[in-house]
C-alpha cells in the first residue's frame with residue numbers, strides 16, 4: 001500500500017507502555033470481541049434494521065457517483081494524487097514502532113475519508129472512531145482485555161483497540177504477512193464501528209441476550225462477515241485512489257483465509273467445532289471481503305438477508 005506521505009489521523013491514542021491498568025483488579029463483564037451493550041432498542045427486528053441501513057446506503061444513493069464525492073472529500077487530492085515519500089528519506093533512524101504508528105494512523109485516516117464520503121452521499125455525518133494503541137493489557141469501556149484477545153472494537157466508548165504486536169503474530173503464527181493484511185484488520189474493526197453507529201451492533205447485542213449459544217454464534221458470524229464486507233468496501237475505494245499496490249488485495253484475502261474459524265481451530269486444536277464458529281470460515285471471510293471489494297456497495301454486504 002502506498003501509504004507514506006498521506007494524511008495521518010489525529011484519532012490515534014497511543015497508550016503503549018502504560019500498562020493499561022495492569023494493577024487494577026479484574027472484574028466487570030470480561031472480554032468480548034463485540035461486547036454486550038446495555039442499550040435496548042425498539043421493536044424492530046435485526047432484519048428490519050439491516051433493510052433500513054441498506055435502503056439508506058443503497059436506494060438513496062441511486063444515481064449518485066460516490067467516487068466523485070469521495071474524490072472531492074479527499075482534501076483536494078484527486079485519485080492517485082497522493083504524495084509518496086521515499087522510504088529511506090523519512091524519519092532517519094525512527095524506531096519501527098513509530099513507523100507502525102504512522103501506518104496505523106494513515107490507514108485510519110483513509111477509513112475516515114472513505115466512510116465520511118459514503119455517509120455524506122446519504123446526507124449523513126460519519127463520526128470517527130478513536131483507535132487506541134496499547135501493549136500488554138488495556139482497560140476499555142468493555143472491561144479488561146489483553147493482547148492475547150486480539151484487536152477489538154468496543155461500542156461503549158466507540159474505540160478500536162489494537163496491540164500492534166498482533167501484526168507480528170498475524171505474520172509469524174498465522175502466515176498472513178504484508179501491510180494490506182494489517183490494513184484489512186484495521187478496516188474490519190472500523191467496519192464494526194460503522195455497524196455500531198448505524199444501529200446494527202446495538203440491535204445484535206440486544207437480541208443475542210435472548211438467544212441460545214448456537215443461534216448467537218450464527219448471528220455473530222453474520223455480523224463479522226458484514227464487517228469483512230465493509231472492509232472490502234473500504235479497500236474498493238482505496239483502490240480507486242490508486243494507492244493499492246499489486247498483491248495488496250491478495251494479502252488481505254490471505255489474512256481472511258488464515259483467520260477463518262475453521263483454519264484457526266485446525267491450527268490451534270487440530271480439529272474443528274462448527275457450532276462454535278463465531279467469525280466465519282476461511283471461505284466465508286474471503287468471499288465477503290471480496291464481495292465488498294468488487295462492488296464497493298454496502299447493499300452487497302447484507303449478510304443477514306443473504307445466504308452466507
Ligand SMILES: [Zn+2]
Pocket residue numbers: 033188189192224227
Ligand atoms: Zn470482528
